[in-house]
Amino acid sequence: MDTEADLFYRQLPKVELHAHLNGSVSFETMETLIKRKPHLNIEHSMTAIRRGQRRSLDECFQVFKVIHQLVDSEEDILMVAKAVIQEFAADGVKYLELRTHFCFLLTFIFCKQEEVDIDVRFLVAVDRRHGPVVAMETVKLAEDFLLSSDGVVVGLDLSGDPTVGHGKDLLSALEKSKNCGLKLALHLSEVPSRRDESELLLNLPPDRIGHGTFLHPEVGGSDSLVDKVCKQNIPIGKSFPLYFQNYIL
């Protein structure tokens, strides 16, 4: 049963600035998806990380692969997007930035969120594993949406398995994106030994950082990386509060 504190926190108006669409699917929606596709033999334990449960980054990306099998039609995408937006609204979120590679489909549909008291904006996701050509194509699409979506598409998100590829190959796509006015939310330093890449990406600079777990010298990053984040006042989403207390969203 909800405590008084639960109710208070639910009603408190909030902003959510680091939500991946397929990373925000609730248990109930997942159940509907699983029932729709019994032939896939997918169980709940394959699609979620329970509170307190520890998983490696690699295992997290395995979970996304399973979710992508479940969400593979226009009908699924729309159902998931509607449910996610309604659930964030029911949780008291008033401003939501949703990142997804399905942006192209969703943008026009959610230009008018009339029945729900929530302002939803989209970030078009570039998945690192698809490489520079797809990244550039995605940026062009995102630019079109930026111009035609009446402010619904606001930026570009660089995400995906951080051990795959190198940011230097995506730099021209990211620069183009920035030059055309898209805000940049970049996942960086999510794994150790990515100092060079983080240096490059921080020079852009991004408007937001995803995770940035290994930026600090104590965990294999460097003073120069920390300096760049602090001097440029770049907010970090979903990281550890220890090192960047003033920057965590």
Ligand SMILES: CNc1ncnc2c1ncn2[C@@H]1O[C@H](COP(=O)(O)O)[C@@H](O)[C@H]1O
């Ligand atoms: C754990 N930290 C993370 N680091 C990097 N990328 C992540 C992520 N969590 C999620 N994603 C990215 O978001 C996609 C799912 O949403 P969409 O299918 O696009 O809606 C994942 O496939 C991955 O590319």
